[in-house]
Amino acid sequence: MTAALETHRLTKRFGKGAPAVDAVSLNVPRRAIYGFLGANGAGKTTTLKLVLGLLRADSGTIRLFGEDAAKARTSIGSLIETPSTYDHLTGRQNLDLTRILLGLPRREIDRVLDIVDLRGAGDERVGGYSLGMRQRLGIARALLGNPRLLILDEPTNGLDPDGIRDMRHLLRRLPETGDVTLIVSSHLLSEVEQVATHVGLLHRGRLLVESRLDALLGGIAAVEVDTGDRPRAAMILGGAGFSVRQSEAGNLLVDAEDPAEIAALLVREGQSLSHLARHRPSLEGIYHRHIAQAA
Ligand code: ATP
Numbered sequence: 001m002t003a004a005l006e007t008h009r010l011t012k013r014f015g016k017g018a019p020a021v022d023a024v025s026l027n028v029p030r031r032a033i034y035g036f037l038g039a040n041g042a043g044k045t046t047t048l049k050l051v052l053g054l055l056r057a058d059s060g061t062i063r064l065f066g067e068d069a070a071k072a073r074t075s076i077g078s079l080i081e082t083p084s085t086y087d088h089l090t091g092r093q094n095l096d097l098t099r100i101l102l103g104l105p106r107r108e109i110d111r112v113l114d115i116v117d118l119r120g121a122g123d124e125r126v127g128g129y130s131l132g133m134r135q136r137l138g139i140a141r142a143l144l145g146n147p148r149l150l151i152l153d154e155p156t157n158g159l160d161p162d163g164i165r166d167m168r169h170l171l172r173r174l175p176e177t178g179d180v181t182l183i184v185s186s187h188l189l190s191e192v193e194q195v196a197t198h199v200g201l202l203h204r205g206r207l208l209v210e211s212r213l214d215a216l217l218g219g220i221a222a223v224e225v226d227t228g229d230r231p232r233a234a235m236i237l238g239g240a241g242f243s244v245r246q247s248e249a250g251n252l253l254v255d256a257e258d259p260a261e262i263a264a265l266l267v268r269e270g271q272s273l274s275h276l277a278r279h280r281p282s283l284e285g286i287y288h289r290h291i292a293q294a295a
Pocket of ligand 1 (some may be wrong): 014020038039040041042043044045046047187
């Protein structure tokens with residue numbers, strides 16, 4: 001199946017320094033929820049603006065659903081940077097402006113208000129909306145016309161915990177509304193981990209990793225263990241040929257599949273275990289490991 005978005009060595013330079021986007025080749029499968037990750041300044045917004053045609057690339061190509069991007073951009077809806085709204089108008093009236101521009105039927109408004117759970121507040125003035133409601137209104141506007149690809153740049157930026165939770169539920173729901181692919185840029189790794197099917201990690205303009213999320217999280221088996229004498233335990237494990245690191249919690253992290261094997265080895269050598277668990281890697285741990293390797 002053709003990808004929703006495919007870029008090939010996309011490059012954009014501002015001024016003389018290093019490129020903001022450096023030979024980035026993305027592959028976003030259809031129906032993915034693609035978490036586009038990277039620190040501030042990594043180049044996420046610039047990449048998304050290139051895809052949307054808001055900036056012109058220095059080199060590289062962009063294909064949308066197998067077609068040249070210039071021909072297929074009508075299939076994208078986007079929310080990039082803070083959505084601009086007319087505060088004295090209601091949510092419904094704000095959407096109506098875009099609906100008329102796009103030449104869409106009036107019933108489109110109710111459809112998108114339902115998706116973002118704003119039907120009840122649709123007749124209230126946007127001036128009274130919370131930031132979370134404004135973001136959802138921005139997404140409703142991006143959904144007008146039923147785009148096949150939805151690009152959301154930092155949709156959780158500035159939201160409180162309730163707003164972040166609502167946004168998470170909305171993002172999970174969106175692919176169920178039809179044949180839609182979602183690209184969501186964020187630096188909230190734990191949020192991305194909860195919603196994404198795929199991730200791409202950008203660092204200083206370069207794509208460091210692109211993978212299915214389950215492959216990334218499931219790829220590294222490890223056992224987390226601790227004893228009363230951590231240095232001795234590390235020696236025993238190392239002596240038996242296991243590679244040992246420190247876990248985020250400060251315990252020993254052993255590259256091994258089977259916790260029972262590690263426990264038996266340590267007990268045989270007179271160690272008493274105070275902690276034993278299969279280690280589940282987090283997106284945050286993987287993110288930092290890749291950034292450290294790139295440095
Ligand atoms: P953030 O999370 O802060 O939005 P980002 O990953 O989206 O970060 P970009 O906004 O794409 O990063 O910025 C990438 C780099 O390009 C930064 O160093 C930024 O200063 C630079 N940059 C972005 N837009 C411009 C511009 N219009 N002119 C000059 N430099 C720019």
